[in-house]
Amino acid sequence: MTNPAKAAAKPVKAAPEPAKATTKPAKAAAKPAKAAKAVTKAAEPVDGAAKPVKAVVKPAKATRPESHLAMVRRARKINRELAEVYPYAHPELDFRNPFELLVATVMSAQTTDLRVNQTTPALFAKYPTPEDLAAAVPEEVEELIRPTGFFRAKTKSIMGLAAALRDDFGGEVPGRLEDLVTLPGVGRKTAFVVLGNAYGVPGITVDTHFMRLARRWKWTEQEDPVKIEAEVAGIFPKSEWTMLSHRVIFHGRRICHARKPACGACPITHLCPAYGEGETDPEKAKKLLKYEKGGFPGQRLNPPPDYPGRPAPPLGASS
Numbered sequence: 075m076t077n078p079a080k081a082a083a084k085p086v087k088a089a090p091e092p093a094k095a096t097t098k099p100a101k102a103a104a105k106p107a108k109a110a111k112a113v114t115k116a117a118e119p120v121d122g123a124a125k126p127v128k129a130v131v132k133p134a135k136a137t138r139p140e141s142h143l144a145m146v147r148r149a150r151k152i153n154r155e156l157a158e159v160y161p162y163a164h165p166e167l168d169f170r171n172p173f174e175l176l177v178a179t180v181m182s183a184q185t186t187d188l189r190v191n192q193t194t195p196a197l198f199a200k201y202p203t204p205e206d207l208a209a210a211v212p213e214e215v216e217e218l219i220r221p222t223g224f225f226r227a228k229t230k231s232i233m234g235l236a237a238a239l240r241d242d243f244g245g246e247v248p249g250r251l252e253d254l255v256t257l258p259g260v261g262r263k264t265a266f267v268v269l270g271n272a273y274g275v276p277g278i279t280v281d282t283h284f285m286r287l288a289r290r291w292k293w294t295e296q297e298d299p300v301k302i303e304a305e306v307a308g309i310f311p312k313s314e315w316t317m318l319s320h321r322v323i324f325h326g327r328r329i330c331h332a333r334k335p336a337c338g339a340c341p342i343t344h345l346c347p348a349y350g351e352g353e354t355d356p357e358k359a360k361k362l363l364k365y366e367k368g369g370f371p372g373q374r375l376n377p378p379p380d381y382p383g384r385p386a387p388p389l390g391a392s393s
């Protein structure tokens with residue numbers, strides 16, 4: 075296991091190639107696992123690029139497991155630095171009220187937020203309230219939400235939850251977790267999205283990006299979303315949970331991708347035990363960036379005013 079906190083104190087020793095390692099060269103040195111590998115390489119005569127400098131990283135220190143306290147400090151630092159990188163982090167589903175957010179979140183399963191955002195304007199124009207949607211003709215709803223995939227199952231879910239809202243909650247979206255999870259198609263993840271973003275109740279949204287990054291950053295070794303949520307909740311104050319979720323998901327979507335993380339263009343390499351899992355060459359990494367970080371449109375057709383990128387195009391329009 076690595077010890078970034080210790081390595082951070084010894085930047086000169088740990089970085090054979092600081093310029094390549096990150097957009098923040100001075101901090102890039104704090105990658106003990108990679109540094110240890112680099113030292114090993116330097117001793118090999120076939121590696122012409124590496125200078126045969128004597129080993130400068132003490133193996134015992136480089137491999138010492140990180141304490142829980144050090145991990146918590148590093149995790150909180152990641153959150154603070156992500157807050158600077160994504161001061162505009164927000165939910166990437168367009169919505170005007172809790173009902174729209176709930177329906178859009180259910181529809182976002184197995185598809186992108188962009189595709190949902192391109193689909194919901196027509197849906198909500200025709201069925202603006204739970205009562206309207208509950209009374210709809212299923213085939214007509216299916217046609218409207220077809221672009222999001224799994225449209226029959228999703229029609230069943232959103233019409234079912236609309237009926238439950240009408241019948242059990244007076245046509246309002248409840249603001250309590252225990253009520254939300256009784257609605258068809260609504261699990262904890264969806265419930266936390268609604269609670270955090272429509273009601274201001276702190277919650278951690280463990281989606282596929284959050285799971286991947288929490289494990290890459292050694293915040294947890296769990297694989298079950300509920301266990302990940304519980305462990306991460308113990309690292310951060312409750313007041314941070316909702317924005318932390320947005321920042322982590324933003325980072326996962328833009329830079330720290332599943333298959334090819336853009337490590338060479340990542341601003342938090344000095345805090346990341348997984349640095350090097352992806353492309354480390356800065357120029358090549360830059361090409362992997364997505365949405366506003368790569369100069370492309372975002373996912374929302376109606377992003378918040380402070381969003382620095384371009385809005386997403388409507389369905390069928392080119393970007």
Ligand code: SF4
Nearest residue numbers: 330335337340346349
């Ligand atoms: S693995 Fe992800 S967070 Fe870590 S350095 Fe690479 S892109 Fe950044």
